[in-house]
Amino acid sequence: MSGDEANPFESLQEQIDDAAAYLDTDDDVVERLKNPERVLELNLSVDMDDGSLERFRAFRSQFNGDRGPYKGGIRYHPGVSRDEVKALSGWMVYKCAVVDIPYGGGKGGIVIDPSEYSAAELERVTRSFAEELRPLIGEDRDIPAPDVNTGQREMNWIKDTYETLEHTTEPGVVTGKSLEAGGSEGRVEATGRSVMLTAREAFDYLGTDVADASVAVQGYGNAGHVAADLIDDLGANVVAVSDSSGAVYAEDGLDTRAVKAHKNETGSVSGYPDADEEFSNEDLLTLDVDLLVPAALENAIDEDLARDVRADVIVEAANGPLTPDADDVLTEADVHVFPDILANAGGVTVSYFEWVQNRQRFYWSEQKVNEELERHIVNAFDDLTECYESLDVPNFRTAAYVVAIQRVVNAFMDNGNWP
Ligand code: NAD
Numbered sequence: 001m002s003g004d005e006a007n008p009f010e011s012l013q014e015q016i017d018d019a020a021a022y023l024d025t026d027d028d029v030v031e032r033l034k035n036p037e038r039v040l041e042l043n044l045s046v047d048m049d050d051g052s053l054e055r056f057r058a059f060r061s062q063f064n065g066d067r068g069p070y071k072g073g074i075r076y077h078p079g080v081s082r083d084e085v086k087a088l089s090g091w092m093v094y095k096c097a098v099v100d101i102p103y104g105g106g107k108g109g110i111v112i113d114p115s116e117y118s119a120a121e122l123e124r125v126t127r128s129f130a131e132e133l134r135p136l137i138g139e140d141r142d143i144p145a146p147d148v149n150t151g152q153r154e155m156n157w158i159k160d161t162y163e164t165l166e167h168t169t170e171p172g173v174v175t176g177k178s179l180e181a182g183g184s185e186g187r188v189e190a191t192g193r194s195v196m197l198t199a200r201e202a203f204d205y206l207g208t209d210v211a212d213a214s215v216a217v218q219g220y221g222n223a224g225h226v227a228a229d230l231i232d233d234l235g236a237n238v239v240a241v242s243d244s245s246g247a248v249y250a251e252d253g254l255d256t257r258a259v260k261a262h263k264n265e266t267g268s269v270s271g272y273p274d275a276d277e278e279f280s281n282e283d284l285l286t287l288d289v290d291l292l293v294p295a296a297l298e299n300a301i302d303e304d305l306a307r308d309v310r311a312d313v314i315v316e317a318a319n320g321p322l323t324p325d326a327d328d329v330l331t332e333a334d335v336h337v338f339p340d341i342l343a344n345a346g347g348v349t350v351s352y353f354e355w356v357q358n359r360q361r362f363y364w365s366e367q368k369v370n371e372e373l374e375r376h377i378v379n380a381f382d383d384l385t386e387c388y389e390s391l392d393v394p395n396f397r398t399a400a401y402v403v404a405i406q407r408v409v410n411a412f413m414d415n416g417n418w419p
Helices: 006-020 027-032 080-099 117-134 154-168 189-204 221-233 256-267 279-286 303-308 323-334 348-360 368-389 396-415
Strands: 038-047 053-064 069-075 106-113 142-146 214-218 237-243 247-248 277-279 290-294 313-316 336-338
Touching: 006 027, 006 080, 006 313, 038 117, 038 313, 053 117, 053 142, 053 290, 053 313, 069 154, 069 189, 069 279, 069 303, 069 348, 080 106, 080 154, 080 396, 106 117, 106 142, 117 154, 142 154, 142 277, 142 348, 154 256, 189 221, 189 279, 189 313, 189 336, 189 348, 189 368, 214 279, 221 237, 221 256, 221 290, 221 348, 237 256, 247 279, 279 396, 323 336, 336 396, 348 368, 348 396, 368 396
Parallel strands: 069 106, 069 142, 214 237, 214 290, 290 313, 313 336
Antiparallel strands: 038 053, 053 106, 237 247, 247 277
């Protein structure tokens, strides 16, 4: 995060304040919901392949556990910071509450560029982190999952380290595992699927059909490319996608799966042979499209860029892709923003299904996973729009926070404060 970028933790606190204004709740109770309960900060020392010793800063923030065990991903990125992890852990609390799954929120991260390290080095880094996390995690305490630059491989390593040290089998200690290690059908596509479902419901709510929409997707990783494929499958026209190398555009629509195959082969979307044009990420974000899906990192759209956004609808696949100032500009301009805590909640919802299956040692079909996911997202969408209309809140993000904070407050009040 550069110095002039919005601090994501301050953004989170501002979003909570905006929503709290519509709730009949004590200020003290709201204040309590704006800060993590606990943050672990680590200095991992790990052997490198050449015999040297390298140190890595790592974090785990447990934001709030009123509704259940802490739940949230682990990110490997050079830009990871304490405030970023705190913000991401808070967003998890409200994300789990908005889709009404029985979890609190947590998040972790290591300051590392994984592309610079061998698989053996990454395994030692991950196992070292897992060993430090061991007293805090567990299927009833805190359940990590993948995030940016981590996936099944890292989750399998964390599970194995934990189970080895605890002399047990407890696959529900992490989610996002490979199928063979206790993962769930449908988990890999789940985030992109909830983005698609949110887009479908949003266009329907606004009185149009997403099949007629032109679409741009920023970020072509796990969340972005699955969202692009599934929105394309609804009949929409995905005209532009991007990754950190830049954007590709085709007026008549891209073959989203062919772009992904090109990225798998070459490492980036740039150079995709059937594109009409290539341009910068900034140009993608300001394209005149019906639907924009930011699916890269937080703060992709700031106040200045927001003034140039020409999309009618934004569905946030990434966490925190708009700064609060950008949000204000877009609300003013009547751009309908459907927030991250609903749109990308598919990942954590299917993580919940994975955890349920792990605990029951009974596994579901992909069809059952997708049907249950659709039910959760559509119900959450309806709760959010009902709140949007009944309380006359300014935008869908505020509505989502009102619904979510109320659920966390209810749990806190019912649990009681002790001692
Ligand atoms: P990923 O690492 O698979 O993909 C990130 C993509 O963004 C890559 O294609 C990368 O090249 C691109 N990117 C990075 N900087 C960019 C820039 N400036 N402009 C354009 N593209 C850029 O990560 P992911 O898992 O897809 O996560 C993306 C976002 O979605 C993150 O905010 C993450 O927290 C959120 N999210 C992911 C999941 C999940 O299950 N994967 C769940 C919930 C939320």
